[in-house]
Amino acid sequence: MPLEFFLLLAAALFCIGIYGLITSRNAVRVLMSVELLLNSVNINLVAFSNFLDRQNINGQVFTVFVITVAAAEAAVGLAIILAIYRNRDTVDMEQFNLLKW
């Protein structure tokens, strides 16, 4: 199992995340796509750590931080969504286009 396979898997997951990020109409699904992105990044970090930095495993330390921050970010994100939902009574991303031209 060479490194490239992990990287390709991570890249594929990242692309799926991006796709979900820009096509989802539900705001919660957008947050879920962001989690996919972060997970693909984590796979990258762990893979690099495993193949290139077995001694210090800096990548794994990074990953722990990323998971932590991702949890916090998801919490804030959901709070924002909730705040918007309370005002506008919807989580449809197509309805959030007030700040245009």
Next chain:
Amino acid sequence: MTQFLLHTVWLIPCYAFVGAIASGLWSPALIRQTGPRPAGYLNLLMTLLAFVHSLSVFVQVWQQPAEQWSVSWLQVAGLDLTLSLEISAVTVGATLLVTGLNLLAQTYAIGYLEMDWGWSRFFAMLALFEAGMCSLVLCNSLFFAYIVLEILTLGTYLIVGTWYNQSLVVTGARDAFLTKRVGDLFLLMGVLAIYPLAGTWDFDQLGQWAATAQVNPTVATLVGLALLAGPMGKCAQFPLHLWLDEAMEGPIPSTVLRNSVVVATGAWVLIKLEPVLALSPVVLTAMITIGAITAVGGTLIAIAQIDIKRALSYSVSTFMGLVFIAVGTGQTEAALLLVLSHAIAQALLVMSTGSIVLNSITQDLTQLGGLWRRRPISGISYLVGVAGLIGFPPLGGFWALLELADGLWATQPALIAVLLLVNGLTAFSMTREFGLIFAGSPSQMTERSPENFWLVTLPMMVLLGFTLHLPLILQSLGLLPHWADLNKDMALLLLWSSVTGIGIGAVVYVGHSIPKPIQLPWKRLQDLFAFDLYTPQLYRASIVGVVDKASRLTDWFDRQVVDGVVNFVGWVSLFSGQALKYSNSGQGQFYILTIAVGLTTIALSLGWSFVWPYLLTP
């Protein structure tokens, strides 16, 4: 004292100039209480001073060699503009003629403009003309002659436009200015082109240069034609003659001056330039052709006019055409004599007709008639003017025409036919006018037409006397040929042509046998001459039309294309701003897409060299 007068001959133009400036004080805007009359009196006084000064200097310089004086006007790198004056019998004699005629015209104007408020402007312009013409004849430099001619062109514009609330006056002044200006501009081209060739603008040095000059014939022709174009416009020669017809909208006293001497300014420059023009035979031929066409055309048109002033104005063109012929055949003496005799006779004719117009109101020849018994002085003045103008011995015009014909006999006999024809036709035209004004029975407009008061009649009478005495004066100055040298055949031919013209004119217009108004069997021909060969339409179709179209096109091009290109740039920026703002869709996901696309593009462009080989391999 006499020496002092001789040395201050340059004052002659200055008197009138002072008068011109001082007249401004009596303009209605400045003096609101006491009226403009002192402006006229002051100018009359100034002209009298100039006349007396000219006369006293003329006595001294008669039969003396010409003196040249020069004053440096401007010296810049490589160019020395020297104002040179020539004090000779001819130049001082010309100032005498100018100031004398202006003296009479101003006296006439004081009478004629009795009911007019614009004396300040009018007399200032008359004085400007006098100053301009005196400087023109005294100055001996082509360059300064050009300057004066341009000032006089502006003066013509202003004096024709005296009564500017009349629409025909405004168009007439416009045409007078533009037509003369076109000629002047060609003259300027010639003036500028002759300096590298001759290295001088002094008339006498130009003459010396021309005597030995070896110039490329094409260059000589082109320069000569340009120098010819200025006098052509000034002297109202075909095809630049329409302005004189329209300039008849100006006040009659100014017409006196213009018809007699102002148009002769062009002839003066032409006479002075004769040696240079003679360098090219083409120019001489052109000059003779233009002169002959104008002379014949002018008389034919004059015959067909029904306006007194216009009939006379075309005869001015005619006689200036004869001057062109004289200069074209190298007879400057005859040309000068012709200018002199024409000036006096023409001034008398204009004064006489002006005196008729002043209290018969109409200028229409068909509405006048039967004035001989009640207007004997005007009538006699008119007759003497006619006799002095055409070849009618022993008056002045006869001697000038005789000298011209005498010179033509040796070189160009064909032109003698033109001369005799023009003389006869002018005699006919003048007799026609006489018949229509003075003979026949009074019409409605002339039933009560008294002779004018002394201010109008006196200058006319003085000029009448002068016209009658002109041959005696010429004889005492030794300017007339001796009886033995007289070409008697030619004299008889001239006399016969005049008598024939007068005779036919008298039979047709003074007699009662032919019903008037006369219709030629060829109506179109009559209209052609009556409407001046349709020159206005010709101008409008050719030059005016082209310039008008071209300027409209240029204007359109400027507004649409030049401005349009610049405005298009602004419009494109505006439009693109308006259109591109829609890229801010307000959708967060769209912004993320933009970021993703941007990052991918940057990554691809940076990693292109790495990716490309993988894409090529199958």
